[in-house]
Amino acid sequence: MKKNINFFILFLTFSISVFSQNLNEKKVLIMWGGWEGHKPELFVKYVSAWLEKKDIEYVISNDLEDYANFKFLSEFDLIVQSVTMSELSKTQEAGLLKAINSGIGIAGAHGGIADSFRKQTNYQFMIGGQWVEHPGKITKFTVNFLDDELTQGLEDFEIETEQYYMHYDPNIEIIATSKFNGKPFSPNNTDFILDPTWIDDIVMPVAWKKRYGLGRVFNMSIGHDPDEFMKHPDAWILLTRGFIWAMR
């Protein structure tokens, strides 16, 4: 009998784990757009292929006006966003924030989520941070995973891409980091050379989780080229675990 109870507890623990949700009952909105340099359509291709494999229903949109429609957004459990820069109208921002506050998750990578809508500070308040610089542009660095349910079994890896320097909210839960080297670089492609010795050894979040009302937010800062996720499987595993974690 005791053995049965133990087994039941184990089963219950497993059932409520984030990785064992009934994914085929979930519905995801993939929103793409903004700066083409981040290849949002390629990102959408990878995400939609993964959703299909997981038997998760999804809708693809590149019309930000959908964000103004709270009733439409309410059909979804998660928004995966890849919209770099661009801009939200007041009603679009309000609709999106209301949706996340009501329990719909939002997740994404790189500029598609953490360098979107630079003028919309309430959006940034919801995400928990904003890109401000990638010193030296494409550079080599190590992604370090911190202890978390989403990073179980993943191994630190070296990557060559943009290393995002973020302004972030102390309220985020950091689950992966990288360290800056403070080498001189030229900000914004000018002939001015900056020697940012003060960022030498600065540890910066690469992935985080946070809450916004009833909604969950998952952000990962690598992914300048969506192919990075194919070259670094542990990065893709973390991103897709983030999708599942953030689902309502």
Ligand SMILES: [Zn+2]
């Ligand atoms: Zn980029």
